[in-house]
Every structure is written in structure tokens, then in C-alpha cells.
Amino acid sequence: MKIVILKFGGTSVGSIERIKNVAKIINAYHKKRYKLIVVSSAMSGVTNDLISKSKQISDNFSSSEYDVLVSTGEQVACSLIAARLIHLGLKSRSWLSWQIPIMTTSLHKNAKINAIYKRKILNYLKKGGIPIVTGFQGVNENERVTTIGRGGSDASAIMLAKFFKAERCVIYTDVEGVYTTDPNKLKKAKKIKVISYEEMLEMASLGAKVMQPVSIQDARLNRIDIEVKSTFTKKSGTLITKRSNIINNKIITGISLTQNDSKISLIGVKDKPGVAASIFKPLSKNLVNVDMVVQNISANGKETDLTFTIKTEDLNKTKKIIQSNKNIKFRKLILKKNVSKISVIGVGMITTPGVTFRMFQTLANKKINIQVISTSEIKISVLIDKRDTKKALIALHKEFKLHNKR
């Protein structure tokens, strides 16, 4: 049985009219004789309203009751979608997590799906039914309602695709797909037709607007093709798939940006094992997210300079942690706000030499100073002055021919 998972996000089911539209989309797939499993988020705004109620009840609202509370949002959306399909003459019904069941770990508000029982849903599919499954939730071994953390309903869709060995998982959302860079920052940004999981993961903020990294990673591990598209247009979206499915790679697939970063340099740190750990352990404990880390080669073999970036909002906290921790020894501390990380991402760079050089040359031509460099197999990131971000983005987007139709 070839199964397709269709997942609809909160804005896609954000009103009665939109739910009717979603029913039309489902009907169109049904007419193409796909076996469908539909997953829905809560209607947009509903979850926030429920969370607001919870905050008024208690500033320390029970996490198990929180899950009971917010899980009603998806239940409402699923019943409305199913009823609309029935109205259109199709066989459909809502399937609540406990009815399937979708089993999760026990941790409330942040559970993980660890099993989906297939028997009832498969029977229902065989009878020609279209199951509408509540996203974002499950039940734990104590038969209590859980909600899953990051990734939400996307994670539900990916796990359904995994357990039912679905041919494809279509994520309907309010954006048309993944772009070469943020269209709000560069009008010439183009929608990417096909992208590998790895590139998508490296896209960081750019990709995260479309899908949480945790869900992309789950899809990658289970080799599930994901199609991201908009409920509001009929245009094709972006296919996220394994590298080997992608022919005619561009060298660079996209350019991502981070802003509001700060750079911290520790000058004259002892160059011996365990030093980096002694610095980053207290930061991690205090939930400071460290991004780029660069350690220079020690000239004299005794001392080294360590540079890393954090979000500017964490700057004061970080400063205090470093200065108050006596295990961290250094000669000088340099803090710099208003830096920006710009990254070019593409699996094409693995087989194409000279990408790093082209990137650096492009920035040099624009007289943009590179403060820190960090590279991975499919990504090159540089830290630059925040003022230069736009100039750098335009130049790199052009250099790597991302303006062109893809």
C-alpha cells in the first residue's frame, strides 16, 4: 500500500474557510488514488489562547494538565476536517492519539514518539477511509496525554511516515518552500526545488522557519522524502530528500544569515587539554548557546586565543560567567557586539574546489573584513560586521548564481 502523509499547519487550518480549502486539497490527492494519512495542527491562535488561560490559572501550571489542555486544539481541527470530508462524500474520521495509539515517552510537554500502532489505521485505509490524525501529541505508558516538544505536528507527520513506510510526507504550511535566502532580506531570493536533508539542516534559521531541525533529522535518518508547500497557492514547493536523489546540483544551494550576534575573544588562554571544556561547561549549564568556535594555533605552544559567538542577549550573562569563574584563566577578554554570521551552504562544494576562495574573494572585492571563519563539509560561515550583511548577501547571492531560476 503506497501511503502519502499530508500534514497541515496551524495557519493552513486557521479558519473555517481554510479548513474547507484543506478538504479540497485532500480530496484532490484522494482522487489520484493515494492512500492518505492526514495530520493536523491546531487552528492558529487556539493553542496560544489555551496557553494564556493556563498562565492565568497558575504561573507554574502542571505540565501533565498542560498537555490535556493544549491537545484539545488538534482534536477540534481534526474533527472539523474529517466532518468536512464526510460532507464532501468521502469516508473519513478523526483519530485521536489514544485511539491509534501513538505512544510517546512519558515526559510531559516534551515527549518523543516512540511507537505508532499500525493495525487500526491500516484496516481503516483498506476500507477506503481517510484518517485525520491529531498532530503534536500522543499518550504515554500511564495512558496520559502528552504533547511532543520541538517539531510539534511536523514530528508527528515524520513519525507516521516512518512507521507506515510512507512514500512521501507533504508538509502544508504558509510559506511556499525553502528559499536561497530570506526573501524579506533579498528580493532576488528564489525558491529551491530540491534540497538535501544535510543542506536543510545547515540552513539553520533559514530552514527552521519551514521546519524544525529535529524533524528534518528524523526524516533524514528514515530516508523520508518531504515536500514543503503552501496551502494558499497551487505552486510546487521544495522537496527535501537524500543527496543521491539530487541531480544537477548547484554548487551552492542557499545562503543563511544570523544577526544580533556577539563575539567573545579570550586572549592568552593556557593551551592544554580541558581548557575549552572548562570555559564552555558553565555557559552550557547557564543555557548560553555558543555558535561559532575558533581556536587559533598556539604560537609558542603554551598559550592560545579562543573566539566564539553567542546571541547578543546573552552577552552580559556570558561576561559575568567568565569573569566570576576562577577555573577560566586568560590574559585579556575582548567583547564585540554587532557581528553577523553569513553562511553559504551546498552539497556541491564537496566536489567543487575553490568555493572557499570564491567566497573570500567576493567579500574582499566588496572590502568586507572577515573576522572569523568556520567551515563544515557543506557549509562555509564567516563572521562579519553587521553593517556589511546586506552588501555581503547581495554579492554572494550573485556570485553563486542563486538569482537564476532553479
Place this chain on the structure above:
Amino acid sequence: MKIVILKFGGTSVGSIERIKNVAKIINAYHKKRYKLIVVSSAMSGVTNDLISKSKQISDNFSSSEYDVLVSTGEQVACSLIAARLIHLGLKSRSWLSWQIPIMTTSLHKNAKINAIYKRKILNYLKKGGIPIVTGFQGVNENERVTTIGRGGSDASAIMLAKFFKAERCVIYTDVEGVYTTDPNKLKKAKKIKVISYEEMLEMASLGAKVMQPVSIQDARLNRIDIEVKSTFTKKSGTLITKRSNIINNKIITGISLTQNDSKISLIGVKDKPGVAASIFKPLSKNLVNVDMVVQNISANGKETDLTFTIKTEDLNKTKKIIQSNKNIKFRKLILKKNVSKISVIGVGMITTPGVTFRMFQTLANKKINIQVISTSEIKISVLIDKRDTKKALIALHKEFKLHNKR
């Protein structure tokens, strides 16, 4: 284990502030060392909002999905109550129907509870927990969510009281209890402290504002004491109990009214078996609710006059049914709008002769003409002109000393 059921209606949990108040009420019972099972309705307005959504999706909304949809209302209320109790330092949790489970018949939108599994709740009570149970719903043998029809959450509370052999079932609502007559129609109406199930059932509209007859009947059959009281005051309410628990009965407990009635008289009907049936069968089929029925003694043994009352809104329909049905033979049809039924109810009349006479004399003194009389063991109803209703109500309320403190 002595168990008390506390049921809160929609207005009682109609806002966050009210839910906090409900938590205080529960806490007060808890401090008195009662073992509590709490049942809640949805926050007022929520169910109507969900129903409105369903109507926008389809004018023939699937009844099974309707139940999935509206049952979320109680789930939200229960999670908020439980979380508030946890906030106050108590052990509490929501119990959804499928978690207990509360089993119902399979008919959606109008299911009946036929079993409540006790094991999990009893274990939870033994551990000192306060279970907050979703009213108005259950699951059927197909593991689908059902909602129960008339009586709603009251019926849930009564059935919980039955299965757990509760000592008492307290119905918290937005009225202070049952009154001798409608306080909106007569300011001197007094709250009744104790009333029997049978009187409560005979109170019809008067009682129905407080509780659906079907729930009272269930309570009567299972000998469950019901206390009806308001969440908004600390005043005692009305206890509904078996007759033998009531000492010092007043002769008359209350006076109920119906308005917008019409009277239909069929003059010269053949006086033979099956005639009444031939008239009422087509009315019943057409959902016309017949209230008082009086058949006069036949003078000549061949013909009789038949009079009955219906709601005025059904008058035209009834007229057509009678005139178009050739099985119904009569000489003359008399229709009269603007009649009103006034009933005095009280178990005291069983042992006190002369109540009928006192009622008729009181009305005669006020020159009020009685058009139809109908009596039961504990109720005397008369049909009068609608214009005389208020006058009759005042006179009877005074005659039977209902003005006095009870």
C-alpha cells in the same frame, strides 16, 4: 469509602476567576475529609462556539465528529480545574472519559452511560487524589467519543454517584436552588429546602431550569440525594431526596406554570375503544407534544367530548393533522389560544384531604374560570385563561402558605 460527587455547570466554570472559585469550593470539601469526585461541564459559551463552527463546516455535520468536537470543551475545563487544585497544593488530575473509562451506548450525540469502570478512580481516591472527570461524554464500544444527550453533565454526575455509591451528589449551578414558583414571576417565591424526587419531576418547567427530568429520574431510581446550590453564594441550596427523608411536609411544595398553551376540543367523538389512540397517534408521529388530556363522561353512551392542550406553536400543525386525517371523526372542532396551566405540587396532598377544594375555592374567590382539570397523586393542574395567570399564582401561593420561610 464515603464519596461525594461535586458537579459544576458551565456558568460555574465560565471564566478563569470562576474556575479559581470552584477550586476553592472543592478545597473546602477536601478539608472536611470528603472523598471527592468532581465532574465539570465546559466553560459557558465554549460549546456554543464549537457548535457554530460545526454548522459552518456542514449543515449535516457528522454526529460522530460532532462528539469529538464538542467533548473538547469539558476537557479544557477539567484540565484548568485540576491544574488550579495542584497550584493550591492538592493532589488532583483530570480524568478523560476514555481513561476511566465511562462506557456509553453507541448512539452519537445522544448516548447513555451504561457502565463506569471504578478501579482506576478508586485507586486514585485511595492515594488522596481528587479526580476531575469530564462530564457530558463517554466512549462507546468502538472506542469512539460519544456525548450524552439530555441531562448532559448532570447525568454524568448522577451516574458517577450511582456506580461509586456516593453519599451525595452536589450540583453546583447558577441558581440557588428550587423555588416554590418562578421568582421572575412572583417576587415572594421562596427557596425550597427539601423536595422529593417525585415533586421535582412534577415541577416540570420549574424544576427543569435546575435539572433535566431524566437526571432526576435516574437519581430517584438509584436513591441518590442531590443537593442543588449556587457557586456564587455560600447559601444552602435545595436537597432533592426520597419522600421518607422529608419530615414536616408542607401540603404544597411548589406551584408551576406553563404559558403559550392552546386548548383543542373535539366535540361529538364516537365513544368507543381506540378513538383516543386514533387521534393522538398522528400527533405523536408529527412530534406534537400533547400535555393535558381530558375526556368527558359520555352522556348518551355513544358520543364524548375530548379536550387536550398543546404548545401554541404547534396549533396550526395540529389543526391540519386533525382535519386531514379521515380516521378522526367528530362533529365540531374548537380551538382556543392563550390558555395557561397552573399546577400545585406536593406530596403532602396525599395525606391531606381537601387540597383540590381549597384550590378551586381560591380561584373561584378571584372569579377565575377553570377550563380543564387534571390531577395526579401529588399534583393538581388547572387550565385557565392566560390573563388570569398572575392573579391565580399570587392567590394560590398565599393560600398554601408558600410565602412563609421554609
